[in-house]
Amino acid sequence: MIFLRGRAWKFSDNIDTDVIIPYKYKARSIDPKDLAEHCMEGIDPEFSKKVKKGDFIVAGRNFGCGSSREQAPVAIKACGISAVIAESFARIFYRNAINIGLPAIVCKNISKEVNEGDLIELNLGEGVVKNLSTGKVMKAERQPKFLERMLEVGGLIEYYKKFGKFSWE
Amino acid sequence: MQNMDMVSKDFQDKVLNDQGLTFSEKILSLKRSDEPNKIALSNEIIVAKVDLAMAHDGTAPLAIKVLEELGIKKIWDSSKVILHIDHTYPASSEQIANFHSIMRKFAITQGCHIQEGNICHQYMLENFVVPGMLIIGADSHTTTQGSLGAFATGVGSTEIATIWASGKIWLKVPESIKIIFNGNLPKGVYAKDLILYTTGKISCEGANYKTIEFTGNVVKGFSIDSRATLCNMSIEAGAKAGIVEMDYITKEYLISLGREPMLEVHSGKEAIYDKILEEDVDGMEPYVALPHSVDNVKAVREVEGIPIDQAFLGSCTNARLEDLMIAAKILKGKKVKEGVRLIVTPASKSVYKNILKSEIADILLEAGASITSPTCGACVGTHCGVLGANEVCISSSNRNFIGRMGSRGSKVYLASPATVVASAIKGAIIDPRDYLR
Numbered sequence: 001m002i003f004l005r006g007r008a009w010k011f012s013d014n015i016d017t018d019v020i021i022p023y024k025y026k027a028r029s030i031d032p033k034d035l036a037e038h039c040m041e042g043i044d045p046e047f048s049k050k051v052k053k054g055d056f057i058v059a060g061r062n063f064g065c066g067s068s069r070e071q072a073p074v075a076i077k078a079c080g081i082s083a084v085i086a087e088s089f090a091r092i093f094y095r096n097a098i099n100i101g102l103p104a105i106v107c108k109n110i111s112k113e114v115n116e117g118d119l120i121e122l123n124l125g126e127g128v129v130k131n132l133s134t135g136k137v138m139k140a141e142r143q144p145k146f147l148e149r150m151l152e153v154g155g156l157i158e159y160y161k162k163f164g165k166f167s168w169e
Numbered sequence: 170m171q172n173m174d175m176v177s178k179d180f181q182d183k184v185l186n187d188q189g190l191t192f193s194e195k196i197l198s199l200k201r202s203d204e205p206n207k208i209a210l211s212n213e214i215i216v217a218k219v220d221l222a223m224a225h226d227g228t229a230p231l232a233i234k235v236l237e238e239l240g241i242k243k244i245w246d247s248s249k250v251i252l253h254i255d256h257t258y259p260a261s262s263e264q265i266a267n268f269h270s271i272m273r274k275f276a277i278t279q280g281c282h283i284q285e286g287n288i289c290h291q292y293m294l295e296n297f298v299v300p301g302m303l304i305i306g307a308d309s310h311t312t313t314q315g316s317l318g319a320f321a322t323g324v325g326s327t328e329i330a331t332i333w334a335s336g337k338i339w340l341k342v343p344e345s346i347k348i349i350f351n352g353n354l355p356k357g358v359y360a361k362d363l364i365l366y367t368t369g370k371i372s373c374e375g376a377n378y379k380t381i382e383f384t385g386n387v388v389k390g391f392s393i394d395s396r397a398t399l400c401n402m403s404i405e406a407g408a409k410a411g412i413v414e415m416d417y418i419t420k421e422y423l424i425s426l427g428r429e430p431m432l433e434v435h436s437g438k439e440a441i442y443d444k445i446l447e448e449d450v451d452g453m454e455p456y457v458a459l460p461h462s463v464d465n466v467k468a469v470r471e472v473e474g475i476p477i478d479q480a481f482l483g484s485c486t487n488a489r490l491e492d493l494m495i496a497a498k499i500l501k502g503k504k505v506k507e508g509v510r511l512i513v514t515p516a517s518k519s520v521y522k523n524i525l526k527s528e529i530a531d532i533l534l535e536a537g538a539s540i541t542s543p544t545c546g547a548c549v550g551t552h553c554g555v556l557g558a559n560e561v562c563i564s565s566s567n568r569n570f571i572g573r574m575g576s577r578g579s580k581v582y583l584a585s586p587a588t589v590v591a592s593a594i595k596g597a598i599i600d601p602r603d604y605l606r
């Protein structure tokens with residue numbers, strides 16, 4: 001059972017990977033620390049300075065649309081975000097996030113139930129999201145088992161190192 | 170036609186002739202390795218064998234690092250891995266040059282194909298893609314390659330590394346949306362206008378996780394260049410794949426390049442679709458996607474007069490020979506407005522060679538255009554046409570997100586090559602039909 005707890009940073013629908021991490025930064029470096037500095041720069045250039053370790057991104061529909069750049073979830077994870085909880089995800093972002101060990105959690109109506117700054121608790125194993133500031137409890141969509149197994153150990157590389165195979169094998 | 174090692178001939182014939190299955194269900198049924206010879210239906214998660222796995226200088230360096238971290242020394246099949254140096258080519262900085270060096274070294278060590286100076290998807294169409302393939306690319310616009318009747322989709326760096334290691338990928342078999350364009354395409358309206366219109370209509374998440382099949386008499390009459398534009402931008406509605414089924418135009422294209430199909434796959438007549446959209450193109454006009462979303466679409470005539478600083482004719486969406494021919498037709502004998510820059514970036518060396526051999530390059534240069542070598546450059550805001558603060562660009566590319574082509578304060582309008590060059594002449598956004606009379 002993995003519990004994650006932190007404050008919510010709210011974003012709208014259709015947050016694209018170009019605002020999460022512009023190409024010019026990802027072309028220069030694949031170091032997560034360099035990428036983290038510019039995370040969400042397209043919307044809020046100060047974002048990476050304001051985030052505290054363990055915080056959540058809470059967003060609307062189609063989070064991470066656009067480019068296939070894995071540097072987008074890498075930048076989000078490296079600036080301290082513990083999970084992204086959204087109403088839906090663009091498919092490549094979703095795969096990338098789980099592969100690098102950043103939980104991408106689908107939770108209907110999360111935008112309506114969470115305000116910026118609310119304290120959130122995510123029970124990763126059970127797929128339960130609690131808004132500790134309002135007391136509201138929400139059920140997240142369950143992920144296929146082989147993805148949950150991968151997330152539990154911290155992503156694809158960690159899974160492979162531990163078990164000597166990929167989680168879908 | 171090539172047969173696949175693990176699939177029985179009977180099963181292959183059964184699947185290809187099944188009238189109840191979509192293109193995606195058929196092709197993934199034949200590629201699955203978790204349960205070979207079993208039909209894969211929409212929404213089922215399968216493991217599939219990949220025919221080609223590509224990455225470029227924006228995604229390959231990270232994939233190479235992942236492979237090292239996994240401790241994998243040898244890729245599964247060097248003939249199926251293709252590296253492209255295209256996103257920032259030639260290198261614009263020392264850091265980027267170093268990433269390119271890592272890729273070259275990897276290609277030599279692994280014995281896989283590497284190319285430099287052609288936009289990856291165009292190069293794949295010109296050199297590798299055949300109908301019936303399952304192609305995975307570490308680039309979202311890999312959907313472009315569905316224009317030759319293949320199933321092609323994008324992933325990130327870690328995932329492409331796992332394919333390089335294993336030759337396999339897990340996939341959820343997508344549901345399908347059929348988009349039928351029928352009628353007579355009016356003069357001055359192109360594939361780009363149709364896909365902008367469609368994205369505006371179904372929204373930037375309207376095809377999330379789904380395959381878009383493009384068909385209808387208009388698509389059947391389209392060249393591979395135009396079909397590539399449709400499939401390319403299907404990702405802008407969130408699609409997993411965009412496809413145009415193989416037909417005689419596909420065959421002619423393949424014959425001209427000396428290649429043969431792997432499998433000829435057609436959706437069954439009774440296949441089940443999530444949605445079927447039938448559009449009569451007779452009333453269509455040139456469209457433009459306004460900042461900062463690809464589905465923020467209006468008719469060009471509704472926004473005419475917006476002054477521009479840059480006009481960009483390039484990218485994997487619209488920089489093929491047909492696009493540059495259309496541009497030359499409009500630019501012939503005309504000049505780009507003073508104070509406006511027109512940047513033309515051909516999609517590949519082959520396209521570049523062809524515009525040099527014909528009068529196209531001369532016309533573009535006479536009009537005042539700058540022609541760069543093939544690269545993704547301006548489209549991703551890395552070089553060869555980066556926008557400054559408050560600058561406005563009309564672009565034949567695929568994305569107009571905040572900061573996509575440079576400054577956070579710049580604005581990008583997406584349109585067809587015709588609208589781009591007509592606007593370059595006018596110095597402001599204009600309906601290209603004014604220049605086609």
